[in-house]
Amino acid sequence: METKTIQKQQKTQPQTERLSGSEAIIKCLLAEGVKTLYGYPGGAIMPVYDELYKCQDQIHHVLTRHEQGATHAAQGYARISGEVGVAIATSGPGATNLITGIADAQIDSTPMVCITGQVASHLLGSDAFQETDIVGISTPVTKWNHQITKASEIPEVMAKAFYIARSGRPGPVLIDITKDAQFEEFDFSYKKCTGVRSYKAIPETDKNALSAAAELINNAKKPMVVWGQGVILGKAEAAFKAFIEKAGIPAAWTILGVSAIPTEHPLNVGMVGMHGNYAPNVLTNECDVLIAIGMRFDDRVTGNLATYAKQAKIIHFEIDPAEVDKNVKTDVAVLGDAKVSLKAILPLIHKKSHNVWKRAFDDLYAIEYEKVIKNDLHPTKEGLTMGEVMKEINIQSKGEAAIVSDVGQHQMIACRYANFNQSKSNITSGGLGTMGFGLPAAIGAKMAAPDREVVCICGDGGYQMTIQELGTIFQQKAAVKIVVLNNEFLGMVRQWQQLFFDKRYASTEMTNPDFVAIAKGYHLNARRVTKRDELAEAVQEMMQSKEAYFLEVCVEKEDNVFPMIPTGASVSDIRLS
Amino acid sequence: METTSKQFTVSVYTENNIGLLNRISAIFQRRHINIESINSSVSEIENVSKWTIVVNLTEEQMKKIIGQIEKQVEVIKAYYHTEEEIVYQESCIFKMKSDLLFNEQQIQNIIIDNNARIVTVNKQFFVLEKSGRKEEIELLYRELSGFGIMQFTRSGRIAVSKEEMKISKILEAINY
Numbered sequence: 001m002e003t004k005t006i007q008k009q010q011k012t013q014p015q016t017e018r019l020s021g022s023e024a025i026i027k028c029l030l031a032e033g034v035k036t037l038y039g040y041p042g043g044a045i046m047p048v049y050d051e052l053y054k055c056q057d058q059i060h061h062v063l064t065r066h067e068q069g070a071t072h073a074a075q076g077y078a079r080i081s082g083e084v085g086v087a088i089a090t091s092g093p094g095a096t097n098l099i100t101g102i103a104d105a106q107i108d109s110t111p112m113v114c115i116t117g118q119v120a121s122h123l124l125g126s127d128a129f130q131e132t133d134i135v136g137i138s139t140p141v142t143k144w145n146h147q148i149t150k151a152s153e154i155p156e157v158m159a160k161a162f163y164i165a166r167s168g169r170p171g172p173v174l175i176d177i178t179k180d181a182q183f184e185e186f187d188f189s190y191k192k193c194t195g196v197r198s199y200k201a202i203p204e205t206d207k208n209a210l211s212a213a214a215e216l217i218n219n220a221k222k223p224m225v226v227w228g229q230g231v232i233l234g235k236a237e238a239a240f241k242a243f244i245e246k247a248g249i250p251a252a253w254t255i256l257g258v259s260a261i262p263t264e265h266p267l268n269v270g271m272v273g274m275h276g277n278y279a280p281n282v283l284t285n286e287c288d289v290l291i292a293i294g295m296r297f298d299d300r301v302t303g304n305l306a307t308y309a310k311q312a313k314i315i316h317f318e319i320d321p322a323e324v325d326k327n328v329k330t331d332v333a334v335l336g337d338a339k340v341s342l343k344a345i346l347p348l349i350h351k352k353s354h355n356v357w358k359r360a361f362d363d364l365y366a367i368e369y370e371k372v373i374k375n376d377l378h379p380t381k382e383g384l385t386m387g388e389v390m391k392e393i394n395i396q397s398k399g400e401a402a403i404v405s406d407v408g409q410h411q412m413i414a415c416r417y418a419n420f421n422q423s424k425s426n427i428t429s430g431g432l433g434t435m436g437f438g439l440p441a442a443i444g445a446k447m448a449a450p451d452r453e454v455v456c457i458c459g460d461g462g463y464q465m466t467i468q469e470l471g472t473i474f475q476q477k478a479a480v481k482i483v484v485l486n487n488e489f490l491g492m493v494r495q496w497q498q499l500f501f502d503k504r505y506a507s508t509e510m511t512n513p514d515f516v517a518i519a520k521g522y523h524l525n526a527r528r529v530t531k532r533d534e535l536a537e538a539v540q541e542m543m544q545s546k547e548a549y550f551l552e553v554c555v556e557k558e559d560n561v562f563p564m565i566p567t568g569a570s571v572s573d574i575r576l577s
Numbered sequence: 578m579e580t581t582s583k584q585f586t587v588s589v590y591t592e593n594n595i596g597l598l599n600r601i602s603a604i605f606q607r608r609h610i611n612i613e614s615i616n617s618s619v620s621e622i623e624n625v626s627k628w629t630i631v632v633n634l635t636e637e638q639m640k641k642i643i644g645q646i647e648k649q650v651e652v653i654k655a656y657y658h659t660e661e662e663i664v665y666q667e668s669c670i671f672k673m674k675s676d677l678l679f680n681e682q683q684i685q686n687i688i689i690d691n692n693a694r695i696v697t698v699n700k701q702f703f704v705l706e707k708s709g710r711k712e713e714i715e716l717l718y719r720e721l722s723g724f725g726i727m728q729f730t731r732s733g734r735i736a737v738s739k740e741e742m743k744i745s746k747i748l749e750a751i752n753y
Contacts (some may be wrong), residue, residue: 135596136596136599139596139599139600139603140600140603140607143650144650144651145596146596147595147596164650196650197592197653197748198591198592198650198651198652198653199650199651320648321644321647321648322641322644322645322647322648324644325640325641326641326644
């Protein structure tokens with residue numbers, strides 16, 4: 001009997017090896033399939049960097065020029081690949097510099113694991129050099145966080161971190177590791193995490209909710225879909241397309257949802273929200289059933305909630321129970337994974353086409369085209385528009401490029417006009433609106449998808465918030481195409497000042513440096529365009545370049561982005577001028 | 578849905594982890610909601626903590642906050658209850674001059690009438706303890722305050738629900 005038990009134990013006990021905490025961290029990253037991570041070294045994380053040095057052939061560490069850049073690069077990596085992005089930094093300022101990117105990943109549901117070094121455990125709370133309470137600071141902006149003070153905790157906590165970051169509604173996780181735990185030796189073995197007892201990643205889909213939703217959809221005369229990033233995060237693109245095609249329902253997207261189906265899809269009726277398209281905003285208040293899929297009714301999408309789709313029955317397909325009824329009261333909530341729910345509802349849906357209703361979208365599009373789009377894409381005035389730059393990029397990319405945008409007017413123009421044929425192709429800071437996101441996010445996107453064209457669209461304001469990442473582009477030879485749409489203003493704020501603050505342009509005018517000279521200082525190919533007749537050829541040159549390329553386009557200084565729903569107004573009161 | 582604020586008692590079952598207090602209180606702080614009282618202790622289930630939080634807000638706010646609390650990775654389940662749905666107790670301690678105990682006949686009566694308990698007496702002071710509902714403690718405070726209270730402190734609310742909270746079943750269902 002005794003020998004039998006021993007044999008059994010030997011079988012089930014995992015193999016262990018004697019490792020230091022920092023070696024264990026690298027082993028965990030490798031076990032989770034991490035090939036690239038972004039970071040910045042410093043005192044409290046040096047043991048881990050020493051291991052990264054030894055494992056260069058297995059894991060590629062990218063030195064960004066600021067820790068914020070590391071988080072945004074990790075986000076770009078995650079958004080284009082669907083994998084977990086990883087950022088690493090030292091304690092104190094290294095850790096606090098991660099916060100903006102973590103907050104951005106939290107609000108935009110981006111899977112990310114951040115690893116920070118921490119002072120040795122006996123120094124915790126002593127105001128030691130570069131000590132900061134990063135677990136406390138990051139708590140409200142992380143899906144989960146944890147401090148490790150003993151090496152033996154590393155495997156389980158790291159496994160849990162990756163599981164939590166990528167499962168359910170994804171999000172950022174921060175793991176803080178004291179320096180003594182990085183040095184400490186222990187018997188290492190790794191087991192992937194498959195569940196946490198207090199955490200339900202995906203709620204079960206209720207069959208009754210599905211049939212109630214199907215009944216509303218089948219009886220609808222004027223149904224409309226608004227989809228968000230949940231379709232992309234849930235890898236539900238095909239199921240989503242099958243659903244709208246069978247039901248014949250016009251579908252509009254949020255800024256993070258775009259690219260889930262091709263731009264040219266006949267049922268794709270454009271963007272909802274503050275600078276979205278005219279038709280889906282106006283018709284939100286005319287539809288009889290509004291089907292929200294993987295979106296969270298952000299205030300930039302809904303405008304005034306008191307007048308938002310009051311006439312419609314609301315169906316909400318959602319993975320996060322806390323989002324249901326948070327902003328908009330639903331009639332039917334279909335909890336669960338978007339792919340599972342959409343596949344399950346498909347057989348319950350009658351095949352239909354809502355041609356008359358769809359024509360209402362086309363008619364309003366025609367109005368928007370005459371009043372806004374035509375002037376954006378085919379301007380007759382002298383100054384260059386942001387829209388015509390996007391049109392040229394579309395011509396060159398044929399809809400195959402990933403577009404990474406920063407935040408502001410150029411972002412709205414990029415999202416409105418970019419053509420997409422592939423999913424996961426629009427990478428932008430949606431919920432947090434983080435200026436400075438674009439350039440580092442583009443680096444991460446390009447490194448995750450080296451075979452894809454990655455075009456970063458920035459304004460002259462946001463570009464300068466993380467401009468130092470040109471150094472990362474140069475050092476990593478990341479062939480990112482960078483377009484700065486320079487209007488010498490913080491354009492979106494200036495637009496609001498013009499419309500709502502009687503043109504008092506408080507601190508929005510920018511005196512800019514020579515952007516081309518700066519790019520050339522980083523040994524990048526660079527060019528400036530000021531005239532329309534140079535634009536097409538310059539964009540072509542950029543897109544054909546095998547290396548990174550910087551293109552500055554000097555655009556009209558005081559152009560505005562329309563359509564626009566002023567803050568507090570109803571979606572149907574969207575302005576065209 | 579009512580739009581007026583009322584008092585709710587929240588029960589939260591969680592893992593017993595460092596930092597969870599911060600995470601839960603941040604949910605209220607972010608929405609500019611004051612926590613009236615908060616108590617954390619072991620629960621009827623091994624290795625599971627139970628929090629009792631008292632807040633004043635509308636039922637609509639309450640429902641959304643329960644959603645946000647349950648969303649936290651280490652929270653097993655959260656419930657909210659009205660006053661009628663729970664049995665609760667609070668506890669308080671008074672420190673008063675010992676002379677009062679011997680010189681003021683009324684003090685003895687107050688202690689007996691209020692079901693309070695003398696914890697300790699020495700030459701300088703005596704300590705009085707009382708557990709009960711909020712109003713009972715407030716009544717005792719009012720009756721004693723005329724005599725001069727040296728120190729007073731009151732605990733957070735602890736409560737059990739009249740209806741079952743099916744935590745064990747939830748934990749059994751998640752079988753890791």
